[in-house]
Amino acid sequence: MGIRKSHRIASVAFGAALVAGSTLYSAPAHAAVVTTPVTLACQADWPFDGIVFTTSQTITSNTPTSVQRRATFTGTGTSAPYTVPTEVSGAPITELRDFTLSLQFSGPASVTGASLSGGSNIGSGVPTVTTTTNSVTLKVPGPLTAGTTVTMPQIRINATAANTTGTVQMKVKGTSYTDPGLRVTAVVPFDPDPIVAPSGCYPSPSPVLASIAVT
Template sequence: MSVLSRRLRPLVAVGVGLTLAVLHMSPVAAADTDVNFACQARPPVGSPQTLDLAAGIDAVAPASVAAGASFTVELAPTPITVPSSVGEYTVQQIKDLQLSVPVPANATLTGQQISGGSGLGSAPPTVHVANGRVVVTIPGPIDGGNTFTPPMLTLSMTAGAAGTTVETMIAGSSYDDPGLTFTARVPVFLLIIDVPTSCYPSPSPVLSSTAVL
């Protein structure tokens, strides 16, 4: 290990500790469905660190639809507050959030859009479909101490065969297959440390369920 690496290690360890505290962001309001994420923070120096993160989603969907009928599902995350400081250290910001939802089975996705949201930083959020997932991106940055509400995701679909069920949930099954990613930026002494973080729902609850008749 180089002298520089030995000197950076304790600084990065502090940064990771701050990042872990930032990741303990909690919803401001109660949600229809609580989602517990298993997360892994990967600092630029040192070993990955694991932690848990709680979030909430309000879902609106029809209980049932006829086969071949058009319908929509709305998924609205609850507000979240980012800590402004941890101990003697300042939390600068979080940025580049991505939340993914699998394209539901037993239906054809005909459109996706986002709406609303607040406190999301200077860059507008976007939504796109890639690799069988609907991905909502919030570039941010979102400063420490601020409360933000992610935008609501609306999925437009056409129901498939009768006797099936259309369910929505958060994507992800492991740290290498995440459904939520973001970067925490923390100033430590004279350094600014960016710590990328990957999360997956553990367990993965069903957010909405629609029977196809």
């Protein structure tokens, strides 16, 4: 298994998971649409070698430019459909599974809840979203069958601004291979047993995906 194979597996997985998890603040007025490229440093845990590589994805956010102190606000994000590959550099893929993407929030606001809706061809596993006061984690167990066109669920977040002014920012979580913001697993058929290849990725550098002023 080479670097190129691992890179393309993780790139497809990231494209599905990260855009699906582009959790966005929104408001009835004064919204801003921002498109941000994100590069992630990744490490694949292959049975024969540890592969390091980079992958990238562009995230479009639709956010309010500002909210008032102590105001509540919500946001949504969706991903475009994509086709799960049947092979990577000549190596067949049977499925992708176990997407786990975490976003982190900083500044004067707290996440109060999140929910999911929709999605198609995402397998028999039930997607979930969990929150803390400063993070949101999307999990899509799959399996996502090779050759199918997948639409990830829409995610909606509720948040409350603090009673102080400042700037709320959203980023992909993670600072190292051992502290990844994205985890994903590819399954490659192999005799006698399939290869299960997890990868961990973190943003490098870590751009701001959304920025909201609390006034």
